Amino acid sequence: MLPNVESSPTGGYMEQNHFLMLVCEDSRIIQSVFQVVLVSFLVLGSVRWILDELKSNESCIFKLYGFKQKQAVFVTKEDQLDDSCNVFEGQWVWDNVSYPLYTEKSCPYLVKQTTCQRNGRSDSYYQNWRWQPSSCDLPRFDALKLLDVLRNKRVMFIGDSVQRSTFESMICMVQSVIPDKKKSFHRIPPMKIFRAEEYNVSIEYYWAPFIVESISDHATNHTVHKRLVNLDAIEKHSKSWEGVDVLVFESYVWWMHQPKINATFGDTSEVREYNVTTAYRMALETWAKWFETKINPAKQRVFFTSMSPTHLWSWEWNPESDGTCYDELYPIDKQSYWGTGSNQEIMKIVGNVLSKIGENVTFLNITQLSEYRKDGHTTVYGERRGKLLTKEQRADPKNYGDCIHWCLPGVPDTWNEILYAYLLRGHQNSF
Numbered sequence: 548m549l550p551n552v553e554s555s556p557t558g559g560y561m562e563q564n565h566f567l568m569l570v571c572e573d574s575r576i577i578q579s580v581f582q583v584v585l586v587s588f589l590v591l592g593s594v595r596w597i598l599d600e601l602k603s604n605e606s607c608i609f610k611l612y613g614f615k616q617k618q619a620v621f622v623t624k625e626d627q628l629d630d631s632c633n634v635f636e637g638q639w640v641w642d643n644v645s646y647p648l649y650t651e652k653s654c655p656y657l658v659k660q661t662t663c664q665r666n667g668r669s670d671s672y673y674q675n676w677r678w679q680p681s682s683c684d685l686p687r688f689d690a691l692k693l694l695d696v697l698r699n700k701r702v703m704f705i706g707d708s709v710q711r712s713t714f715e716s717m718i719c720m721v722q723s724v725i726p727d728k729k730k731s732f733h734r735i736p737p738m739k740i741f742r743a744e745e746y747n748v749s750i751e752y753y754w755a756p757f758i759v760e761s762i763s764d765h766a767t768n769h770t771v772h773k774r775l776v777n778l779d780a781i782e783k784h785s786k787s788w789e790g791v792d793v794l795v796f797e798s799y800v801w802w803m804h805q806p807k808i809n810a811t812f813g814d815t816s817e818v819r820e821y822n823v824t825t826a827y828r829m830a831l832e833t834w835a836k837w838f839e840t841k842i843n844p845a846k847q848r849v850f851f852t853s854m855s856p857t858h859l860w861s862w863e864w865n866p867e868s869d870g871t872c873y874d875e876l877y878p879i880d881k882q883s884y885w886g887t888g889s890n891q892e893i894m895k896i897v898g899n900v901l902s903k904i905g906e907n908v909t910f911l912n913i914t915q916l917s918e919y920r921k922d923g924h925t926t927v928y929g930e931r932r933g934k935l936l937t938k939e940q941r942a943d944p945k946n947y948g949d950c951i952h953w954c955l956p957g958v959p960d961t962w963n964e965i966l967y968a969y970l971l972r973g974h975q976n977s978f
C-alpha cells in the first residue's frame with residue numbers, strides 16, 4: 548500500500564504519472580540521443596570520407612565530377628597555431644618515425660654542400676629530431692596544404708648560403724607531392740627558382756649575403772675575405788623583391804668575419820671601417836626604410852629570420868674538450884644554452900629595428916632552438932670553396948670542419964615547419 552496514493556489520490560496519480568512521464572521522457576531522450584548520435588556518426592562519417600577522398604589524389608569524387616586535385620586541401624583548426632604560443636621555446640624530442648620529412652635521395656634539388664650522408668657522414672641521428680614547443684604543437688607539415696595556401700603566389704628567401712639551405716629545404720619538403728612534369732627548377736643568378744606549375748606557386752631564392760649591396764653580390768664569383776658593404780644601398784637587389792607575396796629575409800654570418808667591416812654610407816668612394824654592430828644596424832635601417840616605402844602589408848607577408856648559430860668550439864658546451872662541432876651526435880640538452888656564435892648585440896639590433904616596423908613583419912626567432920643543435924652541422928661532410936673536401940682535409944676537422952652550415956635534411960626543415968605554421972595561420976579556405 549502506498550500511503551501517498553491513499554491519502555491523496557490525485558497527487559498519487561500525478562506523481563505516478565509524473566514518474567511514468569519521466570520514464571517515458573527518459574526513453575524518449577535516450578531514443579532521440581540515440582538518433583542524434585546515429586545521424587552524427589553518419590554525417591561525420593560521410594564528411595570524413597569526403598575529406599579523405601578530397602585529400603587523395605586518386606579520389607573517385609574528382610573522377611566523377613572532374614574536380615582537379617588542386618582543390619583538395621583544407622586548413623583545419625589543428626593547423627592553426629595558438630596565438631599565445633611561443634613556438635620558439637621548447638625542446639628537441641627524438642622522433643625517428645616522422646623524421647626526416649624527406650631524404651637526400653628523394654630530393655633532386657639538394658646541392659653537394661648539404662648532402663652529408665652522400666658525402667660520407669656515417670651517423671644520421673641529426674635527421675630524427677622534432678622540435679616540440681612547450682605550450683603547443685606545431686601543425687604537421689603537409690605539402691599540399693602549403694601549395695594550396697600559396698596558390699598563385701611567389702615566395703622568396705633572401706640572404707646568404709645558410710638561407711640558400713633554408714630555400715632548398717623548403718623545396719625538398721614540397722616537391723615530392725608534385726609529379727615531375729609539373730615542376731621546374733632554374734638558376735638565374737643571383738636567383739634560384741622552383742615552380743609548381745599546377746598551383747602557379749613559385750619558391751625562389753635571392754643571393755644577398757648582407758641584404759644591402761656589397762662587393763659579394765655575385766652569386767658564385769664573390770670574395771670571401773675582402774668585404775665591402777654599401778650600407779645605404781639596396782635598390783639593386785630590392786627591385787627584384789617588389790611585389791613578391793611572401794618574403795623571408797636573413798643575414799648574419801657574413802657580417803661576423805671580424806669585429807670591424809669596411810663599408811660606405813653615401814659616397815661610395817669613401818670607404819671606412821665600421822664596428823660590425825654599427826654597420827649591421829645601419830644596413831637593417833636601410834632595409835626597414837625600403838620596407839616602409841615599398842611593402843604593402845595588406846598584400847605581402849614579410850618574415851625576418853634571426854641568426855643561425857655556429858658551433859665552432861666544443862668547450863662552450865663541453866668545458867673539458869678542445870674540438871669543434873665535428874663528431875657531435877646529439878643536441879645539447881642544457882636548457883637555454885647559448886654559445887658565443889650568436890651575437891646578443893646583433894639580436895638586440897634586429898629586435899629594435901623590427902619593433903619599429905611592428906606587426907607587419909614576423910620575426911622568426913630560431914636562434915635558441917638551433918643553438919641546441921651542435922650535431923646538425925655539415926662539418927667535414929660539406930664543401931669548401933665549391934669543392935667537396937679531400938681525404939686529407941677530412942682527416943683534419945679542426946681546420947676544415949664547417950660548423951656554420953647545416954646538413955639537409957636537418958635543422959632548417961624545422962625553421963620551415965615554423966614558417967609553414969605562420970603561413971597557415973589565419974588562412975581562409977576558399978573551397
Ligand SMILES: *[C@@H]1O[C@H](CO)[C@@H](O)[C@H](O)[C@H]1NC(C)=O
Pocket residue numbers: 604605724726
Ligand atoms: C598519388 O599519390 C601517390 C603518393 O603520394 C603517388 O605515388 C601517385 O603517383 C599519385 N597518383 C597520381 C595519379 O598522381
Ligand SMILES: *[C@@H]1O[C@H](CO)[C@@H](O)[C@H](O)[C@H]1NC(C)=O
Pocket residue numbers: 643644
Ligand atoms: C627508432 O628509435 C628507437 C629508439 O631509439 C629504436 O629502437 C628504433 O630501432 C629506431 N627505428 C628506426 C627505424 O631507426
Ligand SMILES: *[C@@H]1O[C@H](CO)[C@@H](O)[C@H](O)[C@H]1NC(C)=O
Pocket residue numbers: 699700701747749
Ligand atoms: C600566377 O602567379 C603570379 C604571381 O606569382 C600572378 O601574378 C599571376 O596572376 C598568376 N596567374 C594566374 C593565372 O592566376
Ligand SMILES: *[C@@H]1O[C@H](CO)[C@@H](O)[C@H](O)[C@H]1NC(C)=O
Pocket residue numbers: 768
Ligand atoms: C670573378 O670576378 C673577378 C673580379 O670581379 C674577375 O676578375 C674574374 O674574371 C671573375 N671570374 C669569373 C670566372 O667570372
Ligand SMILES: *[C@@H]1O[C@H](CO)[C@@H](O)[C@H](O)[C@H]1NC(C)=O
Pocket residue numbers: 774805807808809820
Ligand atoms: C679595410 O680595407 C683596407 C684597405 O683595403 C684594409 O687594409 C683593411 O684591412 C680593411 N679592414 C677590414 C676590417 O677588413
Ligand SMILES: *[C@@H]1O[C@H](CO)[C@@H](O)[C@H](O)[C@H]1NC(C)=O
Pocket residue numbers: 822825
Ligand atoms: C666600436 O667598438 C669598440 C670596441 O668594441 C668600442 O670601444 C667603440 O666605442 C665602438 N665604436 C662605435 C662607434 O660604436
Ligand SMILES: *[C@@H]1O[C@H](CO)[C@@H](O)[C@H](O)[C@H]1NC(C)=O
Pocket residue numbers: 894895897898899912914915
Ligand atoms: C629571441 O629569443 C631569444 C631566446 O629566447 C631571446 O633571448 C631574444 O631576446 C629573442 N629576440 C628578440 C629580438 O626578441
Ligand SMILES: *[C@@H]1O[C@H](CO)[C@@H](O)[C@H](O)[C@H]1NC(C)=O
Pocket residue numbers: 843844845903904905906907
Ligand atoms: C601595418 O600595415 C597596415 C596595413 O597597411 C597599416 O594600417 C598599419 O599601420 C601597419 N602597422 C604598423 C605598425 O606600421
